[in-house]
Amino acid sequence: MAQHYLVCGTEDCKRNCQFYCNPCHQRLCERCRDEHQESPDTKDHEVVPYKQRKPQLPEEKCNLHPKRNVEILCKECNVPLCAKCIFMKEHTCHQLDDLEEKYAEKIAFCRSKISKIQEYYLSTSQDLKKEIKEDVMEIKKTMDDIRNSIRAEADSLKKLVDKVTSDKLEEANKIEETLLKTLNSQEKTYEDYTEYLEKLLKEFHSYKSFTNFRVLFSEDFDKLKIQSIPETTQLVLPVFTAGQFYKDDVSKLLGSVNFPNTKPDNRRIKPMENASTQLKLPGKQTRRDAEKSDVKQTLSLSSSVTKVREYTVPGVDRVYHISLGKSGRLWFSDCYGNLVQTDLQGNQVQKIKTSGENGYHTVTQDGDLIYTDRKNKVINRITQDNTITEFIKTGDWEPLSIHSSRINGDILVGMIKDKEAKVTRYNKTGKEIQNIQRDNKEQELYKYPHYITENINGDICTSDFNKQAVVVVNRSGEHRFSYTGQGSVFYPYGICTDLLGHIIVCNGYSGNNSLDIIDQDGQFLSLLLTPQQGIRLRGLCVDDESHLHLGQFYIPTVTVYKYLQ
Known part of the structure; x- marks a missing residue:
């Protein structure tokens, strides 16, 4: 029968074994150890913690003298001997060692190797x-x-x-x-x-x-x-x-498929000296990924939000959507088609008139702003020299929401046609490469995808007003989960993600306005803002300093919060 703990080897003692006498090869509890070291016969014995014990030499019979056990090692011949063997001619003048000591060294070596292997x-x-x-x-x-x-x-x-x-x-x-x-x-x-x-x-x-x-x-x-x-x-x-x-x-x-003229890197293997403290092998990272990883290690969700500042956006009646541009510049829009860019001081840089309503604009990796024109069924581009050009035609589909991926520059567009809805992926040159419309059970994923964004793991996160849900699919378009809020009614509006993979969404239901935050697997984390605070929320974004900018429904005011610590 296996013991549930190691017991002392002293007769009639059933206490827990903590120590070991190497000469006696006996397990000892704390009290028996003290008695063992006080006894005149054993007071000079080496008593050590049990994990540091030397292994007992097994009883191995000598090949030449079967009635004797081996207990000596001939160093030059490297063979175990009994006491009688040392007088034999072939071992005369050879150096001899205590076999038990050498056995203990070999066992310690094995344990060391086992530890390193494991x-x-x-x-x-x-x-x-x-x-x-x-x-x-x-x-x-x-x-x-x-x-x-x-x-x-x-x-x-x-x-x-x-x-x-x-x-x-x-x-x-x-x-x-x-x-x-x-x-x-x-x-x-x-x-x-x-x-x-x-x-x-x-x-x-x-x-x-x-x-x-x-x-x-x-x-x-x-x-x-x-x-x-x-x-x-x-x-x-x-x-x-x-x-x-x-x-x-x-x-x-039609182009070609080939390998870049780049020598492949060896897989990164962690240094041996870090093996005891670092058992996870780091994946392949770019310098930017490493910097983000460093930031992620220092950030966590705060138990409460802290108001940092508040500002008024010129040129709009309310703030329905916010897009973060290069160098921290922001684009703002209301529900009347007014689209405004401001500088870092909040001054209006430019203003254009559009037909957009909700999450209809985004900034590309190149720093250009692209926005949907639902009426004409096109996507327009505003270059940094303020030239407006037609970028993508969407055919029979009306484009609602748009997001430019920070991962690969792909463009994600939420669209509707009659009673159908879908998300289409274009590459950065405007070529259609993917359509996402149904799940693996052929059920419609979307009804009215009026805000859209992408998470750090490549998931597409869509705020769908008519479905009353945040619909999340992976890069391949497979449905991962849908989040339907914490109250009885959930009308999602503005949506964004952060460096930690959090999904932040405005619940715009009148009388039950809240700011919900969930993790990248759809698990609810907390309400950053609650209905009791009385703020009607619409557009939002997270800036480069991980501050949350929140636009309001009735007034052109944006409040900046710190929600990570």
Whole structure:
């Protein structure tokens, strides 16, 4: 039977063993240890904590003297001997060691190696294996993106071929129209000439009558002449010259899949000296990731929010949405299409009129602002020199919300059409690469996605007013969870995420306004602001200093809070 704890080896003592006598190879409790060290026979014995004990030499019989146990080691022959063996000729003058001491050293060496294997080599290799599994998922995701890009290139080329085909057919139609117009004109010329000849023929017939005898000798009759037949040109018909193209030409148009000319880095293995304190292998990180990681290690959610400052936004009636630009500059909008940029001091830099309402603008990695035009079904771009250009056409779909990824520059757009809704991903050049509309049970994910953002793990977080939920899907478009608030009614408006992966959303239900914060797995953490504080919330964003900017519903006021410590 296994013991639930190690007991003292002294007869009739059942107390917990804490110590060990190496010469006696006996387990001792604290009281028996004291008695052991006070006894004249054992007071000089080496008594140590149990974990530091020396192993007892097993009873191993000598090969040459079967009745004796081995207890000596011949250092030069490296073989265990019994006491009788040392007088044999082959071990004469050899150096001898206490076999028990050497056995203890070997066992200690084994324990050391076992410890290193368990604490370092095994854990490190398991972490590397885990990293490889993560790389497998990353490869699959990368290849899915590449396949989507190839399909997007092919669709773009097909659309271009269709457009060129349409233009050339239109050109052929115009050529045909011009040629037929010329031929119709020539036909009319001969119709007029035939009519003239028929009239002249009648006139000459009339002159054959006796009644017109005298007319035959008049000046008018002498002037009668037959007009010559009109000349027309025969048209040259057009010919079609077929284009010359080959498979390689089409392949070049669709791009290529290749590896960058970069030498792969070795997987990072933690130093041996850190093995005892650092059992987790760090993943692959860029310098920016490392800096973020350092910040994340120093930040945590505070138990309460602290008001830092408050400011008024010029040029808007209320604050429905906030976009963070480069160098800390902010863009603000209301529900009337007023879109304003301010400098760091809060002064208005520019103002434009749009048709947007809610989360309809975002700043790209390049620092340009892009915004949806629901009425014209396009996405516009404002470059940093204030030039406005049409960027993406969304076809039959009305674009509502938009977000530019800080991870890869992709553009996420929430759209509606009739009673349908979806999220579309474009790459940074504006090519459509993904559509997310239904879950794995073919149920509609969205109804009215009027705010959208992305988390640090690549999840797409959408504030859906008609669903009364925050809908979160992963990069592949698979539904992860939906958050429906803490009260009986939840109407989500502005939404944003932070460095820790928190999802922060405004509950805009009248009389129950709150600011909810959940983790990246959908678990509710806290209410940063409660209905009792009486603030009607709409737009929000987290700035580079991890301060939360909150816009209000009825007034153009933004309050800045510190919510992390």
